[in-house]
Amino acid sequence: MSTPFLLNGHLVDPSRNQIVLSKQVTDVPPKAMAVLILLAKNAGKVVSHDVLMEAVWPNAVVGPNTLQRSVTQLRKALGDSSKQQKIIKTHAKQGYSLVGEIKWQQAPIAQPPSQVVKYWQNVYWIIVPIIIIFLFSWLGKEELQLSFSNPRPITATDRNETNARYSPDGEFLVFKRNGPACNTHLWAKRLSSGEEYQLTKQAGVYGSVDWSADGNQLAFTSQNVCNKSPDTVQKCWQFNTLDFALALQQPIKPVSRSTCQKNRVAVARWVDKGDVALIVSDTNSNRQLRSYDLKTGEYTVIYAPLNHKIYSYDYDPKKKQFAVISTTQNNQHRIEKVDLAGHVISTALIQTGNAGSVYEYYSGYLHPSGDFLITYTDLGLFLLDFEGRITKPDYDILGQLIYPNFHPKENKLVVTHLNYDSDIAVLKPLISEGESINVIARSNAAERNAQFQPTGKAIAFVSNRTGSQQLWLYNENKVSKISHESLGLQSDQFVWSPTGNEIAVLVSDKVVVYRLDKKSRQIETSIPVKKILQWQTNNEILFIAKENNQLFSIGVNNQLLTELAINDVQWAHRLTEDQLLYVSHNKAFIESAGKSTYLPELSPFLHHPKFVLKQNKLFGINSAMQLWSYELTSKKIDVLHKIAKSSSFISDTRGGEFLFTFSVSFKKELLEFDIQY
DSSP states (O other): OOEEEETEEEEEEETTTTTETTTTTEOOOOHHHHHHHHHTTTTTEEHHHHHHHHSSTTTOOTTHHHHHHHHHHHHHHTOTTTOOOOSSSEEEETTEEEEEEEEEOOOOOOOOOOOHHHHHHHHHHHHHHHHHHHTTTTTTTTOOOOOOOOOOEOOOSSSOOOEEETTSSSSSSEEEOOOOOGGGEEEEEETTTTOEEEEEESOEEEEOOOEESSSEEEEEESSSSOSOOOTTOOOOOEEEEEEEHHHHHHBBBEOOOOOBBBSSSEEEEEEGGHHHHHHHEEETTTTTEEEOOTOOOOOOEEEESSEEEEEEEEEEEEEEEEEEEETTTSOOEEEEEEEETTEEEEEOOOOOGGGTTTOOOOOEEOOOOEEEEEEEEEEEEEEETOOOOOEBOOOOOEEEEEEEEEEESEEEEEEEEEEEEEEEEEEEOOOTEEHHHHEEEOOSBBBBEEEOOOOOOOOEEEEOOSSSSSSEEETTEEEEEEOOOOOOOOOOOEEETTSSOOOOOETTTTTEETTTTEEEEEEESSSEEEEEEEETTTSSSEEEHHHHEEEEEETTTTEEEOOOOOOOOSSEEEESEEEEEEEEEEEEEEEETEEEEOOOGGGGOOOOOOOEEEEEEEEEEEETTEEEEEEETTTTEEEEEEOOOOEEEEEEEEEEEEEEEEEEEEEEEEEEEEEEE
């Protein structure tokens, strides 16, 4: 459709992909114009996300923010905004509608402005981003909007690279490159030439790295053992520095500035006079922000809050103050400005709703202006200001982005791109022939936790093949998306209803029930939910709460919450109305009439805390990568099959077939983006 139309006084010209107002011409990307046309054809009606995506991006795999970015571009061209919504209205979890006044035209199209007007338009688009950067704090009431584009790889090896930070002059990146058994080396890359330098002579378990103001020294923490080491190994932490100029000549050994301490030491940041700030846990597990004097080897407490726990911070050398992020006992997160003397300049509660669970950690990395930070969760990258507001920048890329860092002088951002590919396999052990394996719903993204439909032939699973974690259905070799959560599902945990007509998923600590026609409803819970376990035949859902991993059940229809008074639960399943099987600290118990009976014979087999219980049999994978079954009545354990090492966990079984999630690839690499303000 190329017919022009008036929209609230704007002349929309689809044939030229332009919007004209008072002789000001704004070019609109073709995909954004296609969205506007579809909304105009359905003016006043809600057009769903799925309809828009299928109409404008048919048969294309795009990121979750693609549609949102197009709407943002349209609002900007039309003088609208996400707050005003006078022309394009957002309908949460549904779609968009056009509420502006439309008049279809057959009149001649207004001509583009003169060259003089075009000149001032170009000047405008150069000056406005600069004004936004410098006046962001003054315009604090306006929502900050950034977009990241033109992603390009910084590293291209078979190893895993992560935690990159620009040097103060922007000439180098320092990062960690993983070796075997969790050990890493520190590396540097000269961005102008692409040359790489191994900095550390010995591999270690190193924390993130920070540069001194002059770029001559690096500071970082380390620990003596890998996180995968047995619990019997005593962990300790220490703080180190490394001479960057010397390490460029040849790998050197870091200088240990402190003895190996039992209390955790983390997040090294250079501050004034060559001191280094660190988060140090005291003997009572309180976390303090301390400075370490490199000359005397002594710590000085900068900030030691008593009613909240520091877990992240960054330092602004220009303003000589810290951005401190902490959490309270009731799971409220706060962001504070703190000066070098430990005085709190400002404090605000973080509005976590946009970024998912209140149990997330929001590691913050300051923008060079010092006016806001960038953070990340499992749901993606987010911008965080000192009023506690979280907004999502606009970017379009598959995979998870973590450990962001702003370029000190240019509009660039480096991130770690985590790309995990897993598949779903249907395995049927055969007595005479070994096994039969069938991979279903294959993509180059992560598919996980497949489950058979209780009363049908479909298989439900979770995948991030469209950029965010969503619920999908596989049926008769066809794949369709069921959920439409804007930020994606909180986890890959879900449960079928006993009838097989509905599926319960987890979204922002809440249980959401989807019908197979993609319509959904939320079950109100007064406590945050961590893991959904079972949709019971009495139409109640068994779940683990995030607080103390305690067991609860909630009615699907009456939303009546029942506390089961069992804490530290890893997995559970109700056997009968009076009996419950649960796993805690890798030990299995039967709970009956308020009494727990320990099942010691199961302990050697509880390697992975994901199990399947069908027809009075428990199935799981042991440490030797063997599929096993446990008959609850006879207490007999059978090893059924040796499975591939790449298998992650078993998720369901039916008729002698087993559904597995297995890993195809796991890659961490460094990417650099351009930033538009």
